[in-house]
Amino acid sequence: MSQSQPVRATPELHLLPGSPPAPIARAVRLWLLTVAGLCFAIAVVGAITRLTESGLSMVEWKPLLQDIPPLSEAQWQVVFGKYQLSPQYLQVTHGMSLTEFQGIFWWEWTHRLIAQFIGVAFALPFLWFLLRRQLPRRLIPYLVGLFVLGGMQGLLGWAMVASGLVDRPSVSHYRLAAHLSLDLTIYSLTLWTAFFVGHPRASVLIDSTVRPMIQRHAAVGLAALAITMVWGAFTAGLRAGLIYNTFPLMGGGFVPPDVLAYHPWWSNFVENPSAVQFVHRMLAMTTGLILLALALRLRAAPTAAGALRKLATFMFAIVALQIGLGIATVVNQVPVWLGALHQANAILLLGIVVRALYLLRAPTVAQFKPRLIVTGKAA
Numbered sequence: 001m002s003q004s005q006p007v008r009a010t011p012e013l014h015l016l017p018g019s020p021p022a023p024i025a026r027a028v029r030l031w032l033l034t035v036a037g038l039c040f041a042i043a044v045v046g047a048i049t050r051l052t053e054s055g056l057s058m059v060e061w062k063p064l065l066q067d068i069p070p071l072s073e074a075q076w077q078v079v080f081g082k083y084q085l086s087p088q089y090l091q092v093t094h095g096m097s098l099t100e101f102q103g104i105f106w107w108e109w110t111h112r113l114i115a116q117f118i119g120v121a122f123a124l125p126f127l128w129f130l131l132r133r134q135l136p137r138r139l140i141p142y143l144v145g146l147f148v149l150g151g152m153q154g155l156l157g158w159a160m161v162a163s164g165l166v167d168r169p170s171v172s173h174y175r176l177a178a179h180l181s182l183d184l185t186i187y188s189l190t191l192w193t194a195f196f197v198g199h200p201r202a203s204v205l206i207d208s209t210v211r212p213m214i215q216r217h218a219a220v221g222l223a224a225l226a227i228t229m230v231w232g233a234f235t236a237g238l239r240a241g242l243i244y245n246t247f248p249l250m251g252g253g254f255v256p257p258d259v260l261a262y263h264p265w266w267s268n269f270v271e272n273p274s275a276v277q278f279v280h281r282m283l284a285m286t287t288g289l290i291l292l293a294l295a296l297r298l299r300a301a302p303t304a305a306g307a308l309r310k311l312a313t314f315m316f317a318i319v320a321l322q323i324g325l326g327i328a329t330v331v332n333q334v335p336v337w338l339g340a341l342h343q344a345n346a347i348l349l350l351g352i353v354v355r356a357l358y359l360l361r362a363p364t365v366a367q368f369k370p371r372l373i374v375t376g377k378a379a
């Protein structure tokens, strides 16, 4: 090859020592992004399941065996008969017709079907890439860990439903929050892995003089967002959005009058629906300010590359939308579509903040030095 001929990096480019070539990296990234998308979808279907009071319609847990829904009138009667023995039917939906039951059954059934589909959509491609030795070795334990977390999520989901099948026809809001939090942890970690597989090289999207400060800001934003979402799940689980349907005041004042009605005082913040909604509002406003400031800071950083600026603009819009959706949800007494949209937008926002943190991460050039495989073709 003559010296005057520039060498072009071809699709055979290896990015990491021992990492797959770019086309395989693309396939792995697509697989992981699909799994993250499914984690997103199941959370939204989960929210609709809860908002339509469908979550306690299936009173048994038989993984795999439940994929075939009742097909005949007789089978429907059997499933409906079991539901009629549940506390929800006995105390809340007594007299419900079979047609009404079918309406709630399908949401829970779809939710469980997607849950199992996520397991398959994760495991089969994982085994495929593994057997063909196409996964970087250091990624394998990490992916196994994600799969284990997915299994735990299934158990937690059932534990949550089971808590609503004895005596009290509602699920524990703590278990609901744990179930949502674990799904979003898997979602965030899967996204991070997908970003890593796609672009494992050190990020140089922002100058190192401003990067550490903005990175810390983003980390605080992520923590604040996570806490706000947990209190959002408490608000949802306690049906606290059905009271104090005004904004910004609650019961005529900034702080609701019964904010400390429970004893001991600290239990109000996790048990009292009024205080829980109030805390969610306060956390939301604080998180909103932190993330709006982060977006502005990223946009204003003189050295930020275009990708980071675009992400910052998107973040700004999604934060503003999230606050607007929250207010609309509470003022309208939580219609199903608004509750689901508020949830979906929160998860989108989480993905954006994870992406920002990924793009802001410290350069690790020495560790991930690109290894070019030159095919010898001249440009």
Ligand code: HEM
Pocket (backbone or CB within 6 Å): 047, 050, 051, 180, 225, 228, 229, 230, 231, 232, 233, 235, 236, 237, 239, 240, 241, 242, 247, 280, 281, 283, 284, 285, 287, 288, 322, 323, 324, 325, 326, 327, 329, 330, 334, 339, 340, 342, 343, 346
């Ligand atoms: C950064 C801003 C916010 C975030 C990240 C956030 C996040 C969430 C999340 C994750 C849920 C749980 C949804 C579910 O489990 O289905 C939720 C529920 C809720 N949020 Fe927010 N929220 C924000 C702002 C607000 C604001 C400003 C309000 C009202 C002023 C609000 C009111 C509510 C209500 C009433 C619910 C319960 C809805 C239901 O029963 O389904 N949120 N929020």
